Amino acid sequence: MSEIANISFKALAEKYGTPLVVYDEEKLRERLQAFTENFKSDSVKTDVIYASKAFSCKAMIQLIQEYGCCLDVVSGGELYTAYKAGFDCSKIFFHGNNKTPAEIRMALELGVGTIVIDNVMEAEELLRQIEGTDYQIRVFLRVNPGIEAHTHQYIVTAHVDSKFGISMLDEKEIAYVTDLFEGCDNTSFAGIHAHIGSQIFDGQAYVELVRKMFAFAAKMKKEYGVNIDSVNLGGGFAAYYTNADHPIPVDEVCAAILRTAEEENVKINHQIKRVCIEPGRSIVAEAGYNLYRVGYIKKTPNRLYAFVDGGMSDNIRPALYQAEYDAFIAGREDEEKHADYTIAGKCCESGDILIQSIALPEVHTGDILVMRTTGAYGYSMASHYNKLPLPAVVFVKDGEDRVVIERESYDHLISLEK
Numbered sequence: 151m152s153e154i155a156n157i158s159f160k161a162l163a164e165k166y167g168t169p170l171v172v173y174d175e176e177k178l179r180e181r182l183q184a185f186t187e188n189f190k191s192d193s194v195k196t197d198v199i200y201a202s203k204a205f206s207c208k209a210m211i212q213l214i215q216e217y218g219c220c221l222d223v224v225s226g227g228e229l230y231t232a233y234k235a236g237f238d239c240s241k242i243f244f245h246g247n248n249k250t251p252a253e254i255r256m257a258l259e260l261g262v263g264t265i266v267i268d269n270v271m272e273a274e275e276l277l278r279q280i281e282g283t284d285y286q287i288r289v290f291l292r293v294n295p296g297i298e299a300h301t302h303q304y305i306v307t308a309h310v311d312s313k314f315g316i317s318m319l320d321e322k323e324i325a326y327v328t329d330l331f332e333g334c335d336n337t338s339f340a341g342i343h344a345h346i347g348s349q350i351f352d353g354q355a356y357v358e359l360v361r362k363m364f365a366f367a368a369k370m371k372k373e374y375g376v377n378i379d380s381v382n383l384g385g386g387f388a389a390y391y392t393n394a395d396h397p398i399p400v401d402e403v404c405a406a407i408l409r410t411a412e413e414e415n416v417k418i419n420h421q422i423k424r425v426c427i428e429p430g431r432s433i434v435a436e437a438g439y440n441l442y443r444v445g446y447i448k449k450t451p452n453r454l455y456a457f458v459d460g461g462m463s464d465n466i467r468p469a470l471y472q473a474e475y476d477a478f479i480a481g482r483e484d485e486e487k488h489a490d491y492t493i494a495g496k497c498c499e500s501g502d503i504l505i506q507s508i509a510l511p512e513v514h515t516g517d518i519l520v521m522r523t524t525g526a527y528g529y530s531m532a533s534h535y536n537k538l539p540l541p542a543v544v545f546v547k548d549g550e551d552r553v554v555i556e557r558e559s560y561d562h563l564i565s566l567e568k
């Protein structure tokens with residue numbers, strides 16, 4: 151694969167410099183289409199909510215709008231980006247375990263449609279701000295269903311002591327919070343939200359989640375009189391990084407969720423009217439490529455290093471989660487493999503290894519190394535470590551390329567400094 155959308159990777163590296171993040175816009179569109187087409191039901195309303203933490207910029211958010219999806223934001227910054235992209239704020243779901251009073255105010259002022267409340271104190275803060283005003287907001291409550299999906303421990307979010315949500319075991323606390331919102335003229339309580347982890351390969355985890363959420367909704371109605379008519383199942387759908395990964399196809403996982411939802415809904419008298427999912431990674435990961443220029447090659451007793459001009463500053467996932475990636479040398483994909491290389495970044499940290507070991511043809515200084523599947527949580531978790539400027543981000547489609555985020559300059563890097 152020496153080209154993307156009929157443009158060679160080498161030409162992109164020449165034109166824009168490296169490190170460079172490139173997205174195949176057609177792939178982004180395919181994924182959005184796959185989710186919106188497959189997550190539809192005759193018996194319940196459905197929403198596909200893009201989790202913008204995976205990759206957020208104005209161009210991306212405009213694509214989300216084009217496909218009629220809703221948007222998950224978790225901070226004032228993500229909300230501001232959506233607002234500046236012209237996104238319809240009534241379709242925003244505002245998440246987070248510690249939304250500041252200023253962020254809550256901002257959400258109300260911008261007309262955010264839905265807020266996902268995480269805890270009792272946050273519920274009280276929202277009420278303090280909204281009561282007696284003209285603002286209206288729909289409320290979901292994040293619950294912790296106690297389901298652990300098999301994934302890296304830093305990415306698991308629903309174990310018993312998770313910082314997110316109120317445990318389903320704390321029914322009285324949940325009833326207290328929902329009563330607060332039902333008793334307020336400015337809020338309408340919609341339902342419950344859960345997110346069980348990320349990079350989940352096991353469709354059964356979602357089936358269990360649907361069962362648990364629907365049964366819980368029915369129980370809360372019966373025993374506490376709480377009106378839950380919407381269920382938001384979060385995201386977490388896996389992407390393909392290396393040939394060890396076998397993600398569930400989008401149509402299958404959507405079908406499994408909706409089939410289970412329909413079955414469970416029959417048991418509870420069709421109480422649930424709306425089901426939502428929040429994919430992030432599975433929409434953007436495979437569309438993204440990071441391009442680096444190879445610098446020096448170094449042999450140590452046990453390793454052969456190829457150094458590249460980026461690293462943990464533009465993709466912290468290998469260092470943070472031991473995430474694995476596939477890569478190739480642009481224009482030399484068909485050449486015979488020469489040796490196993492360790493691809494190391496340029497940051498001053500021994501852990502700055504992008505790929506521990508990968509078979510490549512003989513790597514030369516100046517080669518363009520292309521890492522695949524970097525579209526999720528790469529740029530969005532980038533840092534200025536070692537004062538490396540952030541890379542540019544380019545969208546390519548039908549032989550055309552366009553910058554969606556400029557490369558940071560040194561002047562921009564120090565622009566806030568006095």
Ligand code: LLP
Nearest residue numbers: 201345348349385386387428429430431527
């Ligand atoms: N909804 C909520 C409430 C979430 O917390 C998340 C991700 C998502 C949706 C989207 O999950 P996805 O479909 O992207 O898996 N930085 C980590 C991933 C952290 C995910 C946090 N929450 C990584 O690079 O793997």
